[in-house]
Amino acid sequence: QVQLVESGGGSVQAGGSLRLSCVASGYTSRRSCWAWFRQVPGKEREGVAGLMSDGNKGYANSVKGRFTISRDNAKNTLFLEMNGLKPEDAAVYSCATAPQQCVGDFENLPDIFWTYWGQGTQVTVSS
Numbered sequence: 757q758v759q760l761v762e763s764g765g766g767s768v769q770a771g772g773s774l775r776l777s778c779v780a781s782g783y784t785s786r787r788s789c790w791a792w793f794r795q796v797p798g799k800e801r802e803g804v805a806g807l808m809s810d811g812n813k814g815y816a817n818s819v820k821g822r823f824t825i826s827r828d829n830a831k832n833t834l835f836l837e838m839n840g841l842k843p844e845d846a847a848v849y850s851c852a853t854a855p856q857q858c859v860g861d862f863e864n865l866p867d868i869f870w871t872y873w874g875q876g877t878q879v880t881v882s883s
Contacts, residue, residue: 789806801850809858
C-alpha cells in the first residue's frame with residue numbers, strides 16, 4: 757500500500773510561484789509512473805504533468821513552459837514547480853502514482869491506471 761501526501765499549496769497573486777510536494781510512504785519503484793492532476797469544483801479532473809518510467813516528462817498544453825515536474829527518489833517525493841501562475845491555474849492539485857511502467861503521453865493514460873492518489877492541496881491565484 758502506498759500513501760501520498762501533498763503539501764505546498766496556498767494563495768498567490770498572478771505571476772507568482774509555488775512548489776508542490778507529494779511525499780510517498782510505502783513501497784514505490786524507480787520505474788513507477790507519477791503525475792499531477794488538478795480539479796476545479798464542477799469540472800473534470802485535468803492532467804497537469806506526468807513523469808514516465810523512462811524519465812520522460814509530459815505537460816498539459818496549458819502549463820507548458822511554466823510548470824516543471826520532478827522527483828527525488830532518495831526522499832520518495834514528487835514535486836511540481838509552478839511559475840507564472842494564472843487565475844485559471846487555481847484548483848485542488850493531487851498527485852498520483854501507479855506501480856506499472858508507463859511510456860508515451862501521460863494524458864493518454866486512463867484514470868483507472870493510477871492506483872494511488874493523494875488527498876490534494878489547494879492552490880488559489882488572485883488576479
